[in-house]
Amino acid sequence: MTEILQRKADHIDLVLKQRVETAAQASPWDKIQLTHNALPEKDVLNFDLTSEFLGKQLRRPFLISSMTGGPLKAEKINAHLAEAAQDLGIAMGVGSQRVALLSAGNGGLTGHLRRWAPDIPLYANLGAAQLRNDFSLSDVQRAIDMIEADALIIHLNCLQELMQEDGDTDWRGLLNAIETVARFLDVPVVAKEVGMGISSSTAIRLVDAGVQAIDVAGKGGTNFIQVEASRTANRRLSALGEVFRDWGISTPDAVQSVRASLPHIPIIASGGIRHGLDAAKAIKLGANVVAQAGPVLQAATESTQAVLDHFEFIESALRIGLACSDD
């Protein structure tokens, strides 16, 4: 348990202190160009951004992506994020609840979170690999109940696990495990990657198994191959990290191909969304909701107001990008 907690705390520190992003210089979003619309016919800074996502209203099409840390750090971060999400009317995913399920340390993932965020869609989070080995269906239900979640996000982090000394390397039978969970729960299941992307063929398998939304969590932002390589003392693993540092499907490519294959599935675009113009591009490519994790972490360590300021800036550029481009 101490090892898991230390790893989660390292993730936060590394993302805050180092550039562990695939596209620190060149982002795949720069290759996507929207066509300027000289006659937007919209009140650009005030038009309605509300939408429905997984049966709930969002005032803005944003999700704060799942992040964990050691319990002490995570508690403050989660409180700032939840309070800001409530104010903005956006969705929030909590970080992996593995530690919270296995121990008394809950990282702020209790009914407390609902006190900060009584109305917003709040999403639980567990790793696919743990569904088969560590948790029963009643544990999964406990993760939902613990935060009164509106959906469960299951993360698919195969490459990240393969870069860890004690990671889960046997990924057999996990589609079945996801299907069992999706049939059992009475809230929707969302599948996400953690920065390597989800292809259209994987998305189709997941949707056939009962998954109701896909967060592509593609390449271009926080890179967990680099994160794990920076924290390991194991030379084989750090060399393996070098070999695979560019692995993955970029977020724009993943959004476009999943949308082309599954025209009606709700899609979350995440992974390397730097600002509101990237968010506008993601929506124009077919995403319903846009999400960030690493880019909002610094603000989340500071205050609720810092998180609000962060999203206010994102929203301005999103509005301009959406209104001032052709459909």
Ligand SMILES: Cc1cc2nc3c(=O)[nH]c(=O)nc-3n(C[C@H](O)[C@H](O)[C@H](O)COP(=O)(O)O)c2cc1C
């Ligand atoms: C500090 C940190 C912790 C994370 N922990 C989790 C986690 O517990 N569960 C999960 O599904 N994703 C986790 N992620 C991955 C993010 O949800 C997201 O998919 C990834 O960082 C790519 O988005 P970004 O480029 O906006 O950071 C974490 C990301 C960060 C930065």
